[in-house]
Amino acid sequence: MKIAIVGAGFSGIATAWNLLQHPKITLTLFDGKGVGGGASGMAAGLLHPYVGAHAKKNWMANEGLQATTALLQISAKSLNTPVSESVGMLRIALTEQQRHDFHYCASINPDVEWFDETRCQQISPHNSPHPGIFIHSAIAVHASLYLKGLWKACEARGGMFNLLSIQSLHDLKEFDAIVLTVGADIGRFPELKDIRITPVKGQILELAWPQHTPPLRYPINSQAYVLMSYDRTSCIAGTTFERDFRTSEPDLPFAKDQILSKISSLLPCLEGAEILACKAGIRASTPDRKPLIAEPLKNTWLLTGMGSKGLLYHAVYARKLAEIILGRFFGEERGLQQQN
Numbered sequence: 429m430k431i432a433i434v435g436a437g438f439s440g441i442a443t444a445w446n447l448l449q450h451p452k453i454t455l456t457l458f459d460g461k462g463v464g465g466g467a468s469g470m471a472a473g474l475l476h477p478y479v480g481a482h483a484k485k486n487w488m489a490n491e492g493l494q495a496t497t498a499l500l501q502i503s504a505k506s507l508n509t510p511v512s513e514s515v516g517m518l519r520i521a522l523t524e525q526q527r528h529d530f531h532y533c534a535s536i537n538p539d540v541e542w543f544d545e546t547r548c549q550q551i552s553p554h555n556s557p558h559p560g561i562f563i564h565s566a567i568a569v570h571a572s573l574y575l576k577g578l579w580k581a582c583e584a585r586g587g588m589f590n591l592l593s594i595q596s597l598h599d600l601k602e603f604d605a606i607v608l609t610v611g612a613d614i615g616r617f618p619e620l621k622d623i624r625i626t627p628v629k630g631q632i633l634e635l636a637w638p639q640h641t642p643p644l645r646y647p648i649n650s651q652a653y654v655l656m657s658y659d660r661t662s663c664i665a666g667t668t669f670e671r672d673f674r675t676s677e678p679d680l681p682f683a684k685d686q687i688l689s690k691i692s693s694l695l696p697c698l699e700g701a702e703i704l705a706c707k708a709g710i711r712a713s714t715p716d717r718k719p720l721i722a723e724p725l726k727n728t729w730l731l732t733g734m735g736s737k738g739l740l741y742h743a744v745y746a747r748k749l750a751e752i753i754l755g756r757f758f759g760e761e762r763g764l765q766q767q768n
């Protein structure tokens with residue numbers, strides 16, 4: 429059975445991995461920009477169950493975290509190097525509302541601890557003095573490395589890559605099934621005109637980490653976030669949420685204006701830090717903020733709507749979609765094997 433997947437981000441590669449567990453699948457992954465050419469390649473890499481201003485536990489967070497953790501391990505094994513760090517994350521409460529919300533979050537979730545000002549500064553001396561919560565279950569993912577490793581694992585199972593932008597579903601007529609994991613880029617396909625996706629642009633800055641300052645031990649998150657990059661000589665600071673944007677390209681003046689002041693009130697040591705890069709990606713947001721699986725045409729599926737929680741949701745949704753597809757073609761015999 430021949431399957432085409434269009435889009436080599438978190439959703440497409442995780443779906444490929446799950447489908448390739450079946451011995452009768454031949455799979456080609458198409459992407460005009462290469463692996464991680466869309467929002468996934470830009471993702472800062474925060475993975476935790478309390479995404480959002482109020483630190484409420486996200487819907488299906490445990491299942492999502494568990495499914496992504498399994499794929500992180502597969503990726504790390506295929507590259508023979510870690511692609512993530514299970515270090516936890518500090519969410520600093522700068523406002524009265526955050527203090528209220530974060531305190532409540534810590535009172536009901538066993539993986540979250542309330543830290544007073546002193547404790548916050550003990551574990552993260554760079555911070556301005558504020559209390560916050562420590563999310564023990566948070567993971568920092570090196571997004572590009574993770575994608576590279578997971579796709580390598582797919583190739584070892586026979587997955588093929590084609591560096592091609594698909595102009596029309598007609599180009600894929602030789603395939604038995606098509607999976608569209610194109611993120612926010614659904615406009616090109618008239619077959620998807622009824623799908624309601626709002627594109628939300630996000631930008632991040634890469635900043636040189638100040639010399640003679642020890643690197644952060646944990647990602648820091650509040651109204652903005654900062655985490656160390658893979659080589660620890662720089663950090664990633666984000667992000668913007670832009671619903672009205674004219675271009676999908678990085679817009680440095682806007683990103684600086686939106687991100688830098690928030691970051692330096694959180695981490696004064698970053699005031700005046702050199703900007704090494706500004707990157708932009710487009711998130712796909714659905715009306716109910718949950719990912720979407722749809723079958724707009726017979727044997728053509730869509731998986732999108734990851735919003736800003738792609739790391740939390742892609743693996744669990746990709747597994748669900750693969751089960752649907754294998755169930756359609758192989759019924760009871762689908763035999764989706766264990767992921768490891």
Ligand SMILES: Cc1cc2nc3c(=O)[nH]c(=O)nc-3n(C[C@H](O)[C@H](O)[C@H](O)COP(=O)(O)OP(=O)(O)OC[C@H]3O[C@@H](n4cnc5c(N)ncnc54)[C@H](O)[C@@H]3O)c2cc1C
Nearest residue numbers: 435437438439466467468472473474594611630709738739
């Ligand atoms: C700045 C920023 C920071 C973020 N940080 C985080 C974070 O820390 N944690 C988190 O969980 N999430 C984060 N996100 C959100 C996360 O990146 C997305 O939820 C996730 O990447 C969506 O993955 P996807 O595979 O569905 O889509 P994408 O990653 O957008 O993948 C779609 C792919 O399809 C390809 N494509 C599109 N059309 C075609 C076509 N016609 N033919 C061939 N290929 C095509 C594109 O080139 C692209 O590679 C961030 C997003 C942004 C923008």
